[in-house]
Amino acid sequence: MKIPKAIQNLMEAFERLPGIGSKTAARLTFYLLHVPEDERQLFGQAVLGLGQGTEICERCFNIADPSTSSGRVGLCEICADKTRDQSVICVVEDPLDLMAFEKTGRYKGLYHVLHGAIAPLEHIGPENLKIEELMVRLRDPKIQEVVLATNPSLEGEATAMYIRQLIRKQLTASGKKIKITRIATGVPTGGDLEYADEVTLTKALEGRQEY
């Protein structure tokens, strides 16, 4: 039996998404078949509107909303917010990481979104990330601290180390002083030591603080 083209198209589109295999793609497609037409319209329009409905902040490369950024010339909400601490930059891999920090409500500084991490196996080098742009921002005399908040993964650690080296070189050349910090790694709150992996436990021990 030949599957109708409309169904095949959508199944293939779903399958191209990360983490969605052919079974899930089929399940989602057939679910959408049973949904009212206006629900499908909403979904389809949301996909189509994604490109035009977003822009990249020209300073920190966070996602910005073009409809609300008028008058702020291409800046995201955070960069345009004068009340935020202009002396700290938190460097993250992608906008979702930035949002995770924003949800804590405890960080009041600025961000810099790299849009990835150095991953030689995937052919992602420093030149594919917004590292050059970070270096330019750090020339601003207002900047006093850079928090390296890339993921605690192999790629994230490598990226953090690479950036630290670059910053140090730039600071030596300019004679300027900027504090470079890295977010703490250790056992997550609510976790169970029994299930923590050895690397995490080792890092938690190494990072122990007076109590």
Next chain:
Amino acid sequence: MKIPKAIQNLMEAFERLPGIGSKTAARLTFYLLHVPEDERQLFGQAVLGLGQGTEICERCFNIADPSTSSGRVGLCEICADKTRDQSVICVVEDPLDLMAFEKTGRYKGLYHVLHGAIAPLEHIGPENLKIEELMVRLRDPKIQEVVLATNPSLEGEATAMYIRQLIRKQLTASGKKIKITRIATGVPTGGDLEYADEVTLTKALEGRQEY
């Protein structure tokens, strides 16, 4: 930080899909942000085209392709195929089940898609399924066997039992004879007895055949 409306719209649309939570919805949305515009167009158009690109077969309620069914007045490919065995009807819950049988290439009869199973907790009764329509089809003197291939779940078994009862009543009234069969339940090929649940093992024992 406020998330751009375009991103929020798509995240909410993804979240309404079954089995997709807020984290996955965010991940998929941000993945699509990095994808070329024409890839997004393809996806969006596939969602929008789903409704118009499909129709329901008016005999067996399988999904049909309106673009290829011209001249076959609303029938799906299987119902329109004169070479298929017109004496057997395999009753399934939904089109995905039908496709699974078609993939085996071993079943040459017709189908009947119920579009669900009896599930009182979800307020799905026999009147919400295509059971009445199945009864009408069974009046055709050509039909000699009905294979009940609803899922081996609580709802599927209940539906199969309900339909069996209905058919028997109709046969008694008409004096006609139709063989009613149910697909075999047992341990799946390639499975490991060690991991099979008790109900499956019990059914596999009960359904043992001479060898």
